[in-house]
Amino acid sequence: xxxxIALDAMGGDHGPDVVVPAALSVLKxxxxxKLILVGDQEILTGVLQQQGADVGPRLQIRHTSQVVAMDExxxxxxxxxxxxxxxxxxxxxxxxKASACVSAGNTGAxxxxxxFVLKTxxxxxxxxxxxxxxxxxxxxHMLDLGANVDSSADALxxxxxxxxVLVQAVDNNPAPKIGLLNIGEEEIKGNERVKEAARxxxxxxxxxxxxxxGDDIYKGTVDVVVCDGFVGNVALKTxxxxxxxxxxxxxQGFARNPFAKLAALIAMPVLKALKHKIDPRRYNGAxxxxxxxxxxxSHGSADVFAFANAIKEAVLEVDKSVPARINQQLDTLxxxxxxx
Amino acid sequence: xxxxIALDAMGGDHGPDVVVPAALSVLKxxxxxKLILVGDQEILTGVLQQQGADVGPRLQIRHTSQVVAMDExxxxxxxxxxxxxxxxxxxxxxxxKASACVSAGNTGAxxxxxxFVLKTxxxxxxxxxxxxxxxxxxxxHMLDLGANVDSSADALxxxxxxxxVLVQAVDNNPAPKIGLLNIGEEEIKGNERVKEAARxxxxxxxxxxxxxxGDDIYKGTVDVVVCDGFVGNVALKTxxxxxxxxxxxxxQGFARNPFAKLAALIAMPVLKALKHKIDPRRYNGAxxxxxxxxxxxSHGSADVFAFANAIKEAVLEVDKSVPARINQQLDTLxxxxxxx
Numbered sequence: 110x111x112x113x114i115a116l117d118a119m120g121g122d123h124g125p126d127v128v129v130p131a132a133l134s135v136l137k138x139x140x141x142x143k144l145i146l147v148g149d150q151e152i153l154t155g156v157l158q159q160q161g162a163d164v165g166p167r168l169q170i171r172h173t174s175q176v177v178a179m180d181e182x183x184x185x186x187x188x189x190x191x192x193x194x195x196x197x198x199x200x201x202x203x204x205x206k207a208s209a210c211v212s213a214g215n216t217g218a219x220x221x222x223x224x225f226v227l228k229t230x231x232x233x234x235x236x237x238x239x240x241x242x243x244x245x246x247x248x249x250h251m252l253d254l255g256a257n258v259d260s261s262a263d264a265l266x267x268x269x270x271x272x273x274v275l276v277q278a279v280d281n282n283p284a285p286k287i288g289l290l291n292i293g294e295e296e297i298k299g300n301e302r303v304k305e306a307a308r309x310x311x312x313x314x315x316x317x318x319x320x321x322x323g324d325d326i327y328k329g330t331v332d333v334v335v336c337d338g339f340v341g342n343v344a345l346k347t348x349x350x351x352x353x354x355x356x357x358x359x360x361q362g363f364a365r366n367p368f369a370k371l372a373a374l375i376a377m378p379v380l381k382a383l384k385h386k387i388d389p390r391r392y393n394g395a396x397x398x399x400x401x402x403x404x405x406x407s408h409g410s411a412d413v414f415a416f417a418n419a420i421k422e423a424v425l426e427v428d429k430s431v432p433a434r435i436n437q438q439l440d441t442l443x444x445x446x447x448x449x
Numbered sequence: 450x451x452x453x454i455a456l457d458a459m460g461g462d463h464g465p466d467v468v469v470p471a472a473l474s475v476l477k478x479x480x481x482x483k484l485i486l487v488g489d490q491e492i493l494t495g496v497l498q499q500q501g502a503d504v505g506p507r508l509q510i511r512h513t514s515q516v517v518a519m520d521e522x523x524x525x526x527x528x529x530x531x532x533x534x535x536x537x538x539x540x541x542x543x544x545x546k547a548s549a550c551v552s553a554g555n556t557g558a559x560x561x562x563x564x565f566v567l568k569t570x571x572x573x574x575x576x577x578x579x580x581x582x583x584x585x586x587x588x589x590h591m592l593d594l595g596a597n598v599d600s601s602a603d604a605l606x607x608x609x610x611x612x613x614v615l616v617q618a619v620d621n622n623p624a625p626k627i628g629l630l631n632i633g634e635e636e637i638k639g640n641e642r643v644k645e646a647a648r649x650x651x652x653x654x655x656x657x658x659x660x661x662x663g664d665d666i667y668k669g670t671v672d673v674v675v676c677d678g679f680v681g682n683v684a685l686k687t688x689x690x691x692x693x694x695x696x697x698x699x700x701q702g703f704a705r706n707p708f709a710k711l712a713a714l715i716a717m718p719v720l721k722a723l724k725h726k727i728d729p730r731r732y733n734g735a736x737x738x739x740x741x742x743x744x745x746x747s748h749g750s751a752d753v754f755a756f757a758n759a760i761k762e763a764v765l766e767v768d769k770s771v772p773a774r775i776n777q778q779l780d781t782l783x784x785x786x787x788x789x
Binding site for chain 2: 243244245255258259290292293299300301322323324325326327328336338339340342343344345346347348349350351352353354355357358359362363365368369371372373375376378379380382383386387
């Protein structure tokens with residue numbers, strides 16, 4: 110069956126220059142896919158021409174006159190940018206004209222607009238942001254990554270449910286191991302919200318394995334790491350920082366003198382394999398879970414390879430009917446929670 | 450002038466086997482230093498003999514009969530381990546018989562006992578844990594790393610004061626740049642406590658430069674990163690996790706086949722320099738700031754090189770009179786804050 114995905118073609122640091130080639134590359138790989146480029150018709154037509162491509166039955170343009178700026182306040186975007194590429198891409202999902210949308214634009218605006226247009230699933234207070242991350246033995250998923258600060262125990266429980274169902278679906282993992290991010294230093298560990306969430310999870314049908322600490326994320330101790338959005342966002346950005354620093358020192362070291370440059374050449378295959386393993390572009394495409402619809406957030410600075418991966422994530426979630434599955438499980442789990 | 454430091458010789462994963470050789474190595478380097486090994490006399494004498502060393506005017510043993518276990522509840526340790534190596538090492542600071550103490554033991558117990566025995570400085574509600582971390586262009590300091598969860602705006606402000614004064618002292622930096630750790634995703638950024646702390650800092654005499662995000666830690670954007678202890682602990686452990694994963698993949702890659710092994714040999718000088726740059730052992734020795742006295746926490750798994758660095762951190766803080774300086778600045782800054 111053919112799947113249609115709407116792309117916010119103007120979003121992100123590079124806009125159509127990245128979105129259009131990424132769209133063309135994914136269309137080439139996946140013959141059942143249809144894409145709608147949402148954005149300025151003239152600009153998009155120009156970029157398509159540069160790429161030696163054109164619209165057709167599998168690639169349409171939906172013209173819009175506005176763009177949400179990367180630093181625009183979400184509330185302002187929501188109120189004043191009703192014909193933005195971001196808003197219209199989300200509208201297409203709401204209208205059933207697309208099964209998912211992908212945007213590299215302003216995260217806050219994407220979250221606020223998605224929530225306003227698509228609404229959250231019954232039982233979910235606010236959507237969360239989830240992404241896959243590399244680990245020593247494969248990958249894990251982590252949420253929330255910044256949509257919610259000061260999350261309550263109930264919110265953390267909802268994140269766990271959504272993470273569990275998403276991983277069941279996309280990884281064909283029948284009982285994902287769920288860990289609650291905590292610290293080991295306090296008297297009886299962590300803060301009250303985390304402790305209460307642990308109690309809720311222990312009583313639920315979720316495969317909750319207990320507390321995990323920061324270093325467990327990359328050990329691959331669990332399949333889903335659940336945390337407040339402030340904490341998750343700091344952990345994610347900190348990880349990027351460490352990886353960049355190490356890469357920086359390696360580049361510096363291998364350029365220090367002719368001998369080091371020669372060593373770099375010889376070590377190249379190993380260094381390339383390492384780069385591939387931890388390449389954040391491979392994991393590009395975070396999901397806004399908890400909505401009546403699929404919205405994928407690409408990193409703002411994504412290149413063509415990275416944005417193409419975000420589109421593929423959207424296709425995968427459509428194939429696996431992620432929101433419908435979460436909805437189903439929420440019914441079961443939240444009812445049980447209320448009865449219990 | 451000679452400085453005396455008390456060492457919790459039984460603490461940490463390796464106890465005397467690490468503490469004693471580290472003590473001997475630092476004593477050799479620093480002729481003005483005196484150390485007191487606090488712990489079981491018989492065991493310590495045995496380890497000294499193994500090392501071909503003995504007690505003398507610069508190295509004493511203070512016998513204690515108890516040890517605080519690594520997983521012991523802080524409240525239990527405080528109540529029942531009054532003759533533990535940790536407690537007595539802290540007592541020696543309180544009694545003026547040592548100018549600082551160093552322990553690789555249970556962080557929670559060390560924090561609770563230090564606070565009970567030494568008391569906090571006037572104006573400080575709870576001590577915080579601060580450590581140096583490597584950055585692309587040198588190093589930065591970060592606090593709190595796990596002593597306080599759900600820190601209030603006032604607590605974050607106090608962390609900033611303590612961090613600023615400590616870095617002034619140990620780095621000879623007259624006006625350390627202070628950043629408040631935050632996330633960029635929310636409508637008006639971050640949570641209420643962080644926003645309120647930003648207002649307090651902006652009005653103060655501290656060189657507050659604004660919000661920083663997780664990746665700024667390792668960019669070296671600021672000299673002191675201020676955050677809640679839950680967030681800081683997760684960031685620190687996550688960083689360790691990323692570094693370990695990258696190291697793991699590199700080792701794996703360079704062992705894959707004979708060619709890779711050869712490449713590893715050739716690249717060895719560069720890889721060693723990299724390892725040195727990000728070696729956490731170089732940064733071992735976190736300070737419990739905000740106390741009437743100097744208490745340094747070594748990583749529990751520290752080896753001799755790492756524990757020796759923690760002792761050196763203690764000596765440096767004694768030389769620079771860190772608690773007295775913090776006390777002085779607190780008077781000025783907190784008075785101003787109350788007036789303003």
